[in-house]
Amino acid sequence: MRVFTRLALLSAILLPLPLPVLAQDTAPTVGALDAAKVPVVMARAVDEFIRPGYRRFTDRAGAMQTAMTTLCGSPSAESLKEAQSTFGHVVEAWSRVEIVRVGPVIEGNRFERILFFPDRKGTGLKQVQAALAKPDPSVTSVETLKGKSVAMQGLGALEFVLFGTGSGSLATAEGAYRCQYGTAISANLKRLGAELTAAWDAPDGVQAAWKTPGPANPLYRDEAEAAKELLGVLVHAAETIRDQRIEQFYKGDPKKALPRQAIYWRSGNTFRSITANIEGLRDLLDTSGMVDLLAEDNRSVVSSTDFVARSLSRVSADIKPDVAQVFEDPAQIAKLDFLLLNSRDLILRLNNDLGGGIGLAAGFSFSDGD
Structure with a gap:
């Protein structure tokens, strides 16, 4: 039945x-490709989808950093709930633009730094859990965190900080270290988003390659x-x-x-x-x-x-x-x-x-x- x-x-x-x-x-x-129309289509993709998408993600990551800073400064059930809600907005903003897996996002492992998934062997999870189990000042600063494993510095790590085992401590002073780690992850996401935005906004960079295919173009001949x-x-x-x-x-x-x-x-x-x-x-x-x-x-x-x-x-x-x-x-x-x-x-x-x-x-x- x-x-x-x-x-x-x-x-x-x-x-x-x-x-x-x-x-x-x-x-x-x-069919047959109408070559004359391709540059216009590519320009629209860049100016109306890719660039706005990365700007939106960067803005949401900035809001996430602010929410985490507020949570760390005034830990409570309410500020934790706000941070968790803001995380959902970051996920949504990234999920819309993550479909673009070409260009600057695949350079320097930026994509994996933002989202390390799937973590088939649970290696990334173990690294995040280890970082939370024993205080490590190097994960509480974006300058040192960005040199860590990619699995420790993106959305997956931040999700565990906010929703994983022990996340309830964030609502109290006992969760100070965990909260600082989450703030550093948020700052790192904002940094990566800003890098992607700058790369696509540069008029003589990747957007020029997308908009002007031809024999002299290093990407599209x-x-x-x-x-x-x-x-x-x-x-x-x-x-x-x-x-x-x-x-x-x-x-x-x-x-x-x-x-x-x-x-x-x-x-x-x-x-x-x-x-x-x-x-x-x-x-x-x-x-x-x-x-x-x-x-x-x-x-x-x-x-x-x-x-x-x-x-x-x-x-x-x-x-x-x-x-x-x-x-x-x-x-x-x-x-x-x-x-x-x-x-x-x-x-x-x-x-x-x-x-x-x-x-x-x-x-x-x-x-x-x-």
Whole structure:
């Protein structure tokens, strides 16, 4: 009976969606890239998504540092609650822009310094726990913390400080050292965000490379390479949502689910982050105007792709924050099944349909590094 119940609930969720949401086996129509429009699309991606995204993250990290400073100066249940709430805002801001895994963020291990995930062997967690178990002045200053293991200086470490074992001490004077560590992490996140903002704001830096593909460009020798980079960001984002965010803890069998392997499970931000990932993907696809790279008769590819992404976002936002509780409710499990099914379709639409539509060969795979 339980199997039939789950299938019925999954069907109930799927009913409002038209058949195209399901994975398509037909080969996409291969188009020809309109090279003249690529620089405009790349400029929109930079100026309307990437730069504002990093500025938003930097601002939220600054607010996090302020909240931690307040908590350390006046420890209480109220100030702890405010700091924990602010952490959720930082996670959301980062999750929207983390889909951009190219450029300055992959230099100097910035991405891992901001978010070290997944921590498959628990190495990072052990390092954070060790730092909290025995006071170490070097983790309470951003200048020394930034030289530590990447797992000790980002969002995962801050989540454990605020929500992990012993976090209740932050509401009292006994949590002073733990609070100082959290403040240093927040300051480090703000520092990293500022570096990324500065790198993308520099007119002769990476933004110039994105906006002016050509023979003299060190990154993109022509418009096709630039378009491929932008499409690759979208495809890899969709793959990460499925492979590292959902399948990290659930692959379709509730009995084998690993809720404590989910990102941000301690703070209840798992699905808030996944939803922000999806919304970031939608925002980049829309604001960049990639639809302009498609022939008039093939532009429905973008609207249908956005429909799938919007449906995923809607369902993800409606899942309980406590990952463990999700597996106690058949209706919630059905929503996870929906995410698994349709996240695969999103990847195919971006990789095959959109990729083919702007001139890449059908079956092109960014995962293979082609």
